[in-house]
Amino acid sequence: MTNQPRLFGAIEAGGTKFVVAIGNERGEILERERFPTADPASTLAATHAFLRHRGKALGALESIGVASFGPVELDKASPRYGCIGHTPKAGWSGTDMMGGLAREFRCPIGFELDVNAAALAEYRWGAARDVDHLVYLTIGTGIGGGVIIGGAPIHGLMHPEIGHIYPRRHALDLGFEGVCPFHGDCLEGLASGPAILARTGAELRQLDATHPQWEIEADYLGQLCAQLVLTVSPRRIVVGGGVMSSPRLLSLIRPRLQHWLGGYIERGEVHASVDGYVVAPQFGDNAGVLGALALAMDAAAQT
Numbered sequence: 001m002t003n004q005p006r007l008f009g010a011i012e013a014g015g016t017k018f019v020v021a022i023g024n025e026r027g028e029i030l031e032r033e034r035f036p037t038a039d040p041a042s043t044l045a046a047t048h049a050f051l052r053h054r055g056k057a058l059g060a061l062e063s064i065g066v067a068s069f070g071p072v073e074l075d076k077a078s079p080r081y082g083c084i085g086h087t088p089k090a091g092w093s094g095t096d097m098m099g100g101l102a103r104e105f106r107c108p109i110g111f112e113l114d115v116n117a118a119a120l121a122e123y124r125w126g127a128a129r130d131v132d133h134l135v136y137l138t139i140g141t142g143i144g145g146g147v148i149i150g151g152a153p154i155h156g157l158m159h160p161e162i163g164h165i166y167p168r169r170h171a172l173d174l175g176f177e178g179v180c181p182f183h184g185d186c187l188e189g190l191a192s193g194p195a196i197l198a199r200t201g202a203e204l205r206q207l208d209a210t211h212p213q214w215e216i217e218a219d220y221l222g223q224l225c226a227q228l229v230l231t232v233s234p235r236r237i238v239v240g241g242g243v244m245s246s247p248r249l250l251s252l253i254r255p256r257l258q259h260w261l262g263g264y265i266e267r268g269e270v271h272a273s274v275d276g277y278v279v280a281p282q283f284g285d286n287a288g289v290l291g292a293l294a295l296a297m298d299a300a301a302q303t
């Protein structure tokens, strides 16, 4: 037996920033570095350099987890497993996020979509650690959602793209065409941070409490939660991201969820106990990198 602590590499590969860390099996981050997402070659080189140098100082890495912005290929039988799909992020389409890591570090590597990984972190250690069916939503520059069913993220045809469903238009919002480059007025096109900015010239938290944008935003996100209740039946919905930085928004979403369910679902979780059903994340901005740590631990356990 050795007393050497188990160490894992964790990479949160975001569209605007990378967070690279080394953590332990208790979900504690020991070292971390963050840098802006530049071109793939220099960004991945900086990622490798951190793990190489800090790993050498702390001890050997048992495995590495990668929580990547999407779309990504999650089918392990595909030759494109671990690669970024078609993305508007310049230069990144087709980037192999895992191959270079596997060649250099020669250890198991876990790979997931970033929101699935964040969901995993909240499930493993955070705001949903007492349930095994949950959805983690992030409402920010885009809208994404990770779905965990029976303790595992959903994979299928690809991964859910919850942000691109079409909500029913709010009566005060009929003239806005939406900002999604693919769909115009899908949910992301109507309720993401850039959509709020396009209508009002401001972030939601900067607007007066009487501004109709609060009601519009809460209604669209309430519709999203209602559709999730009706389709995937989660035991909890965790809602984070930059647009959620005002706690007031969460309290406006809950009654809109109830409105859109129309009294059809009789479970107490969506009625008297709704404050414990639609909740804020425990980890905030740390959910992604902690999710990558969880992926690394799972990859080590599977070998």
Ligand code: ZN
Pocket: 163, 164, 180, 181, 182, 183, 184, 186, 187, 188, 189
């Ligand atoms: Zn869309």
